[in-house]
């Protein structure tokens with residue numbers, strides 16, 4: 614029997630399917646480190662636990678109309694002064710429980726908790742902190758629309774007191790990793806450790822996030838602008854002039870879902886610009902720097918885009934507090950440049 618040379622053997626569809634299925638999140642993270650060091654293995658394990666929290670949240674969201682205490686509000690107001698949804702609380706607890714007894718992160722900073730939670734059993738093994746918006750866009754839940762989770766990994770600053778968590782107040786450019794989980798028609802996880810942006814789709818039959826796109830690049834320009842025009846009268850003249858500009862100019866289309874992660878994911882993949890500007894009443898805007906704007910800005914820059922407050926790069930801001938808010942303009946370089954041009958008058 615003549616064995617055909619490997620070069621002429623095209624992989625069968627089965628072989629392609631197996632190759633795809635084994636390229637899971639944990640293996641991809643290991644490969645990103647290019648060596649199986651202890652740090653690489655810790656990061657791989659950390660991403661597996663983040664993925665576990667995401668799977669638990671996706672499962673509950675998928676059944677939210679069928680199980681008790683999944684829809685509606687908890688009746689309490691979170692540190693942001695916002696009404697907490699039941700799923701906000703569940704998602705927060707899912708991340709905490711997924712990271713306990715793992716030795717992988719010492720502190721957890723969350724939009725849903727005034728002060729970070731320490732996981733003492735982990736702190737002797739890891740000093741890392743995980744910062745999360747456990748459920749982003751939670752006003753969409755009762756309407757069965759897309760929501761997400763956002764995460765950021767920081768190494769505390771050396772020679773800096775841990776009291777009051779000052780050692781976590783550092784510019785977003787210092788992030789070790791950033792990403793989000795998008796609970797949409799499919800559940801996707803997108804991340805970067807500073808070597809490009811990669812996306813994974815949850816295969817429920819495997820219970821694994823499987824690589825679906827690596828080294829994502831945001832187009833230099835896109836047609837989508839995304840912001841809540843209900844606040845038009847409260848914006849600065851510069852933002853108002855940008856909105857009038859896109860209204861006049863052909864080729865722009867408006868998309869705004871009420872979930873930052875969903876709106877950002879569209880911009881990351883297809884190009885365009887998302888804005889959550891400040892207003893006269895709230896010049897800092899609504900979005901939180903450390904677990905919304907900074908992780909997404911990290912991804913945006915890794916994918917060739919940019920993120921700014923309108924006056925400075927999001928990743929260069931030195932935070933003054935863990936829950937600090939910032940205005941956000943993020944997306945394709947050319948679209949963001951148009952906004953900045955309008956802001957300059």
Ligand code: AHG
Nearest residue numbers: 746748749750751752841871872873
């Ligand atoms: P969160 O649900 O974590 O508080 O985030 C909601 C944010 C963001 O996801 C979304 O883009 C924005 O709030 C929507 O705010 P408006 O309803 O003011 O447009």
Ligand code: MN
Nearest residue numbers: 746749750905
């Ligand atoms: Mn949010």
Ligand code: MN
Nearest residue numbers: 724746748749
């Ligand atoms: Mn949230």
